[in-house]
């Protein structure tokens with residue numbers, strides 16, 4: 069079940085291009101070119117799904133494209149079909165700019181088949197020169213090994229590039245035209261929660277919607293939520309979300325009746341925030357059409373601190389449940405809802421969600437623990453992957469319960485999966501490994517319940533973050549690494565020193581001895597903000613490809629140079645990849661900038 073959003077699911081358009089010389093050359097190639105397009109479409113359709121679970125669908129141009137007229141026919145078809153991604157394929161020479169796709173907003177790649185009978189790769193070079201000269205950056209895909217004419221197998225290196233390109237391009241297409249829903253506004257002076265409409269509009273094509281938190285109170289007071297669903301949700305919560313220990317000082321603890329009221333409130337808040345994001349036909353049936361339409365939000369943020377949380381229960385339950393891959397309605401696509409309305413962290417959560425189809429971890433990048441400091445406070449040595457230190461990721465609020473690390477792959481390794489691969493038992497295990505202690509009432513005077521768990525397993529993950537830099541624009545940071553499990557006697561002492569009612573993930577980035585990745589400490593020291601979004605898997609290369617499509621330069625990453633895949637034009641900005649990225653992004657400017 070996809071979260072209901074207005075607008076079509078983007079299609080992938082495949083453009084078979086051909087040498088236009090009729091009476092011999094073109095005829096001899098028609099079949100081979102179309103077969104290559106069909107092979108690409110089958111490969112893409114059988115390997116990719118969208119985060120809502122839909123299969124990715126391809127549209128192939130009606131004819132091979134030999135010149136500008138057929139290029140225009142293809143563009144018209146793509147427009148009608150809702151194509152958001154364009155992949156041009158050919159095994160032969162074609163007329164570079166005559167067959168090109170000139171829509172500046174659609175991410176584009178060209179796969180030039182590496183053969184000798186008919187020169188697809190030399191066309192690729194001509195086409196890319198044209199795209200570069202015209203300011204339409206395109207990705208070039210060219211297999212390392214020569215293939216024979218008529219061979220429609222897609223070599224591994226080409227497969228990897230096609231998938232990387234399509235995944236990132238689909239992310240671009242899915243964001244365009246959607247909304248960020250800011251519930252409340254700026255939280256505790258956090259710059260990322262001063263939602264920057266220009267950034268969202270110009271770089272992501274996402275509009276920003278602002279709703280005051282009093283809208284939640286109004287909907288509670290006036291009963292603008294589905295009462296039946298509320299009863300179901302409350303019952304499910306009582307059965308599945310175990311209340312944790314109240315660690316508040318006795319004088320600020322509240323009684324059972326007040327706690328019952330807080331549980332009811334946080335469940336209502338969850339329904340209401342979801343309805344505000346994506347709408348709810350039930351509200352339309354109840355006579356609340358405006359509310360029932362929602363805001364077409366692909367992501368959002370909840371300010372909470374301080375005005376709301378000083379007065380009302382915090383949104384930790386709301387954020388954690390919405391960001392998980394399940395609730396009282398069963399297993400479903402995770403939402404993306406940033407705590408403290410940190411919209412810039414919300415954006416990287418969205419990138420991770422769109423690239424992997426999984427739910428996302430939101431955390432404070434709270435503490436670097438050196439081996440010496442751990443030894444001093446626990447008397448114990450850090451060992452194995454943790455031996456050079458660890459980073460404590462912890463925050464009340466948004467972290468997905470999928471991060472309990474209770475889902476398994478076929479080999480039994482802990483993973484975080486797309487919702488359609490998660491079993492009922494795995495959902496239950498995530499819930500059983502989470503308790504909900506009453507919120508710390510010194511921070512949250514209005515109460516509420518925080519999710520408490522630790523990420524109990526080693527998983528490959530990627531932490532990322534966007535920061536806005538005055539004079540430069542947005543920049544992206546990426547750190548691949550692993551979640552790690554600490555022995556209980558170390559975990560407990562370290563956790564007790566901070567906010568022991570919040571979920572903890574211990575993180576070790578992959579270091580390489582230089583720059584920001586010199587060691588674990590320098591990763592923490594170079595992190596550009598208080599928050600990070602953590603996605604399952606090593607997806608740094610995918611993030612780099614996506615950022616280049618959006619013209620967001622990457623200021624820090626630990627991805628292997630060989631895995632960096634950007635539009636071919638980036639090579640014209642110099643050999644040093646990082647400097648070239650900045651120059652290219654500055655030259656092209658934001659994708660939707662005018």
Ligand SMILES: C[C@H](O)[C@@H](O)[C@@H](O)C(=O)CO
Nearest residue numbers: 373408432463464511598
């Ligand atoms: C309770 C505190 O205000 C926290 O919310 C704070 O440490 C943060 O998470 C800052 O990002």
Ligand SMILES: [Mn+2]
Nearest residue numbers: 408431432463
């Ligand atoms: Mn925080």
